[in-house]
Amino acid sequence: MSRDPHAPPALTENAHVVGALLNDIITCVLTDDTWPGPLVLVSLCRTLHIDRTGLDVLAHHVLSALIAQHPGPEALVRAGATFAAATRHLPDMGNTHPRRGNHRTTPETLISAHLPMPPTWTCSGCAHHWPCATKQSQLLVEFGGARAALGIYLGACLSAALFDLPHVDRQELQHRFLGWLPRNYWG
Numbered sequence: 619m620s621r622d623p624h625a626p627p628a629l630t631e632n633a634h635v636v637g638a639l640l641n642d643i644i645t646c647v648l649t650d651d652t653w654p655g656p657l658v659l660v661s662l663c664r665t666l667h668i669d670r671t672g673l674d675v676l677a678h679h680v681l682s683a684l685i686a687q688h689p690g691p692e693a694l695v696r697a698g699a700t701f702a703a704a705t706r707h708l709p710d711m712g713n714t715h716p717r718r719g720n721h722r723t724t725p726e727t728l729i730s731a732h733l734p735m736p737p738t739w740t741c742s743g744c745a746h747h748w749p750c751a752t753k754q755s756q757l758l759v760e761f762g763g764a765r766a767a768l769g770i771y772l773g774a775c776l777s778a779a780l781f782d783l784p785h786v787d788r789q790e791l792q793h794r795f796l797g798w799l800p801r802n803y804w805g
Contacts, residue, residue, distance in 0.1 A: 625675050628666040636662070640676065643700070644683050647693045656704035663708055670708050677701040677733075678760065685767050694774045695736050702733035702742045732756060734775060737782035747794060748775075754798050772796055 622630075629636050639662055663673055680697055732743040732753040741750040749757060749772075761768035776795040780788060 622675060622679070626668060626672040628668050629672055629675060632666055636666075636676070640680055640683070643680055643697065644687070647684060647697045648687055648689055656700050656707065659700065659704040660707040663704070668708075670705055673701065673705055673708060681771065682767070685770055690774070690777075692778060694771060695734070695778045698733055698775075699736055702735060705733065705742065736778060739775075739779045739783060749795065749798070758800075768799075769796075772799075 639658065643659075659673065659676070662668070666672075668676075677698070680701070681694065684694055684697055732741050732748075732750060734740075734748040735742050739748050740746065741748045741753060744750050744752065757768060757772075761771075772795050776791060779786075779791055779795065783791065
């Protein structure tokens with residue numbers, strides 16, 4: 619994370635504290651231990667003056683580390699839901715932070731506002747079915763050329779949604795989670 623050009627200075631300057639927290643999150647999610655939830659993330663973000671954009675950087679690194687561990691879908695969903703819940707408690711300081719100058723909030727800075735909200739699988743940012751159109755575009759950018767990682771992530775989300783939404787047609791959910799990917803995406 620310290621080499622991530624998108625990471626706010628507060629994250630890189632406090633890498634030891636942030637790294638320990640991220641390690642705790644990953645360990646708890648992988649071992650099914652009780653995680654204190656989003657309030658610990660919110661507290662860290664408030665202490666370090668990290669806004670939603672910075673929290674999104676944290677979420678990206680946690681999900682990337684989790685995917686590398688080949689967890690079950692529940693682990694990815696638990697981690698995503700934790701970050702989604704924390705996001706609601708943080709301001710989007712893209713336009714208001716005094717040290718940042720006059721930065722504008724763009725769709726790229728609001729990635730964390732479009733996370734899945736199980737068990738209904740609606741979008742935390744717009745309340746449409748997740749992944750909403752905004753998140754679909756963001757996922758393609760976030761994962762870039764990492765086709766397998768995006769497929770694993772969406773497949774894990776699909777697996778969890780199938781469990782949470784047994785009344786919804788399986789093919790409809792498959793199309794919703796995977797059918798939007800460009801045809802040439804899978805090679």
